[in-house]
Amino acid sequence: MILVTGPTGNVGRHVVSQLTAAGLEVRALVRDPARAPEGVEAVKGDLFAPETLEPALEGVESVFLIWPGFAAATAAPVVKLVAAHARRIVYLSADVEDLADDERPTLFHQEIERLIRHTGLSWTFLRPGGFAANTLGWAEQIRQGVVRWPYGEARRALIHEKDIAAVAVHVLTSAGHGGARYVLSGPEQLTQAEQARIIGEVVGREVRWEEMPPDEAREWLLGSWGEATFVDGALATWRSFVDAPERVTDTVPRLLGRPALTFREWAGDHAGDFR
Numbered sequence: 001m002i003l004v005t006g007p008t009g010n011v012g013r014h015v016v017s018q019l020t021a022a023g024l025e026v027r028a029l030v031r032d033p034a035r036a037p038e039g040v041e042a043v044k045g046d047l048f049a050p051e052t053l054e055p056a057l058e059g060v061e062s063v064f065l066i067w068p069g070f071a072a073a074t075a076a077p078v079v080k081l082v083a084a085h086a087r088r089i090v091y092l093s094a095d096v097e098d099l100a101d102d103e104r105p106t107l108f109h110q111e112i113e114r115l116i117r118h119t120g121l122s123w124t125f126l127r128p129g130g131f132a133a134n135t136l137g138w139a140e141q142i143r144q145g146v147v148r149w150p151y152g153e154a155r156r157a158l159i160h161e162k163d164i165a166a167v168a169v170h171v172l173t174s175a176g177h178g179g180a181r182y183v184l185s186g187p188e189q190l191t192q193a194e195q196a197r198i199i200g201e202v203v204g205r206e207v208r209w210e211e212m213p214p215d216e217a218r219e220w221l222l223g224s225w226g227e228a229t230f231v232d233g234a235l236a237t238w239r240s241f242v243d244a245p246e247r248v249t250d251t252v253p254r255l256l257g258r259p260a261l262t263f264r265e266w267a268g269d270h271a272g273d274f275r
């Protein structure tokens with residue numbers, strides 16, 4: 001039995017559908033049963049309320065964990081509970097540095113990785129760079145024909161959420177991944193302005209890039225995300241990709257035996273979201 005957290009999210013929904021397509025027994029952790037994916041057992045629970053998780057973890061062998069939000073406040077008891085029930089965990093982390101035990105984490109993903117490393121679980125960390133799905137945030141602007149956002153020249157190797165899910169499923173269903181930290185990316189580096197143009201081409205609309213001053217973006221992001229440390233970290237990372245593009249890794253083709261999906265393929269899969 002595999003417990004999938006975040007089953008209504010970008011990655012989790014594909015983990016659920018790919019595992020069920022492979023004939024595996026899947027349970028989905030949901031906050032709202034009305035939003036549960038079809039065709040799988042759904043059990044109610046909340047990662048921010050660890051006392052609600054016991055029923056979902058009963059009889060589970062492996063857990064696919066995603067951590068919502070921007071802070072790891074309840075992660076310690078959650079990881080402890082997972083370790084009391086399951087044998088294996090695949091954690092959807094981010095492309096973070098390895099930290100020694102006495103180093104202070106800069107991102108909550110590092111905190112969660114550390115908690116997991118200190119359990120007896122067999123663990124695998126998936127460390128994707130930017131998700132192609134982040135550009136869904138431009139949908140309304142794409143419809144208007146102008147994307148206004150900072151760092152149009154920032155070059156990223158965005159990954160299709162289906163590829164992250166396919167790697168998760170591969171790791172959950174084959175041996176030899178214990179202790180691996182897999183850095184995942186898409187197959188190519190594209191500037192943000194190019195990403196906007198490609199979405200436009202796919203949906204048949206001319207899309208122009210307009211540079212937004214970083215200070216204005218900071219204000220907007222603070223209103224939307226709340227956490228100032230996370231906002232400043234994200235802006236600094238995006239700025240860094242202007243001079244040093246986000247890296248492309250060979251992990252997806254190496255593990256899956258096929259090329260990683262391109263940004264244009266991603267945009268094709270999501271054309272309806274931009275029309």
Ligand SMILES: NC(=O)c1ccc[n+]([C@@H]2O[C@H](COP(=O)([O-])OP(=O)(O)OC[C@H]3O[C@@H](n4cnc5c(N)ncnc54)[C@H](OP(=O)(O)O)[C@@H]3O)[C@@H](O)[C@H]2O)c1
Pocket residue numbers: 005006007008009010011012029030031032035045046047048066067068069092093094095128129130131134
């Ligand atoms: N975006 C990027 O570029 C990027 C890059 C690297 C790593 N990541 C990491 O990837 C993860 C996000 O993955 P994603 O995009 O697939 O997620 P997502 O689309 O944001 O979906 C979040 C999922 O978590 C569920 N959820 C939210 N709060 C919850 C709670 N308190 N208890 C239980 N479930 C809860 C949501 O379910 P309901 O709302 O339906 O209840 C939903 O299924 C994050 O940890 C992020 O840091 C993102």
